[in-house]
Amino acid sequence: MENVIEVKGLAKYFSNFKAVEDVNFQVRKGEIFGFLGPSGSGKTTTIKILTGQLDPTEGEALVFGEKVSNFKNPNERKRFGVLTDNSGLYSRLSIFENLKLYCELYDLPISKVDEALNFVNLTEARKKKISELSKGMIQRVVLARAILHEPELLFLDEPTSALDPVNTLHIYNGLRALNEKGTTIFLTTHDMQEADTLCDRVAFLNEGKIQLLDKPSELKKQFSDGTMTIELTNNETVILKRDEAGADKMFQLMKENRISTVHSNEPSLGDIFVKVTGGELI
Numbered sequence: 001m002e003n004v005i006e007v008k009g010l011a012k013y014f015s016n017f018k019a020v021e022d023v024n025f026q027v028r029k030g031e032i033f034g035f036l037g038p039s040g041s042g043k044t045t046t047i048k049i050l051t052g053q054l055d056p057t058e059g060e061a062l063v064f065g066e067k068v069s070n071f072k073n074p075n076e077r078k079r080f081g082v083l084t085d086n087s088g089l090y091s092r093l094s095i096f097e098n099l100k101l102y103c104e105l106y107d108l109p110i111s112k113v114d115e116a117l118n119f120v121n122l123t124e125a126r127k128k129k130i131s132e133l134s135k136g137m138i139q140r141v142v143l144a145r146a147i148l149h150e151p152e153l154l155f156l157d158e159p160t161s162a163l164d165p166v167n168t169l170h171i172y173n174g175l176r177a178l179n180e181k182g183t184t185i186f187l188t189t190h191d192m193q194e195a196d197t198l199c200d201r202v203a204f205l206n207e208g209k210i211q212l213l214d215k216p217s218e219l220k221k222q223f224s225d226g227t228m229t230i231e232l233t234n235n236e237t238v239i240l241k242r243d244e245a246g247a248d249k250m251f252q253l254m255k256e257n258r259i260s261t262v263h264s265n266e267p268s269l270g271d272i273f274v275k276v277t278g279g280e281l282i
């Protein structure tokens with residue numbers, strides 16, 4: 001399978017402080033890859049190295065088989081899009097005017113602006129100046145800018161951190177649609193629910209090191225305690241192990257028609273993270 005990102009032995013030190021240490025992973029073409037960790041774990045540092053905004057102290061971070069700093073011409077840079085917290089938008093221009101400028105820069109038809117505005121749910125606000133926007137709206141304009149040229153690879157650093165639930169859902173649907181059209185997505189987040197909803201595979205980062213890397217479903221299987229919670233028709237709750245004795249008890253309850261609902265007790269990604277790292281997600 002083709003890898004679009006390859007990170008080998010990556011380390012970044014700020015003076016003596018190790019922000020990222022011996023990080024290794026690959027992102028496969030077509031997947032949504034989640035890079036998860038609490039505040040200060042090294043997510044932004046890694047994304048900055050991958051997108052050429054920082055140099056690594058050790059190791060390498062390759063995008064399409066190359067260091068991003070080697071991408072000199074605009075056509076190479078057009079292959080990826082980046083959403084970071086530094087907006088670089090023109091505050092006295094409107095949302096539409098800002099995106100139109102990018103269309104001109106990338107030599108894209110202006111119709112792409114309408115598609116991108118719809119993607120981020122800002123069609124009605126298109127004439128508003130950047131200086132008049134809320135933090136969440138700015139985040140959506142920056143996302144619209146990152147996807148204008150439908151890049152092969154999209155880097156998203158905490159893409160929904162300033163959004164309300166309705167817009168968060170809107171963005172999730174847009175990202176899935178973009179991914180289905182072929183865009184590979186590298187996403188950092190500290191929101192484990194977001195990662196579970198969107199990502200094909202996730203890496204857990206803690207104190208600059210990857211602790212686990214797998215599909216969310218595999219991690220949940222691996223960390224499951226093998227029990228089920230059964231709610232009975234009389235509102236009592238029974239917890240059964242998924243073994244022979246549990247199956248016998250379940251069969252008996254079914255025969256007596258006493259079962260209301262059955263839930264498998266899967267841990268959430270947040271539970272797994274806390275278990276593996278011993279830390280909290282902040």
Ligand SMILES: Nc1ncnc2c1ncn2[C@@H]1O[C@H](COP(=O)(O)OP(=O)(O)OP(=O)(O)O)[C@@H](O)[C@H]1O
Nearest residue numbers: 014017019037038039040041042043044045046190
């Ligand atoms: N330019 C810098 N100089 C010194 N230390 C830095 C610098 N940039 C980041 N750090 C430190 O490196 C560590 C990792 O920071 P980073 O921004 O990568 O974390 P993060 O996981 O993205 O956190 P958050 O979710 O809060 O954005 C932090 O302890 C941070 O203080």
